[in-house]
Amino acid sequence: MSFWDRIKPAPPAVTATDAQLSSDGVRLDLTWDDGVKTDATAQVLRQQCPCAACVDEWTNKRTLDPSKVPADLRIKQVQPVGNYALAFSFSDGHTTGIYPWKLLRDITQPAA
């Protein structure tokens, strides 16, 4: 996949109105204020973690190796951060990522 294929049209500014974790913690379902529902697995969310331990703050280069994130990773807890983001406690002990709405909208997929 080329770099340009990854660029999506800029989505409108949206806010999630509901975040539901599946009972096994593997999948997060989001409902947005424009009525759209999206979801993502814990693995995808962890792979896209924006924190300073996973992305180099100076070069913006991802230092986390996505292949090291197991498919059976779970989310243990979802915490709202103000009204602009969510933070997750992952089963691998990682808790430092803060996911603003725009990032969550970008990395989750429309629910079938």
Ligand SMILES: [Zn+2]
């Ligand atoms: Zn991180």
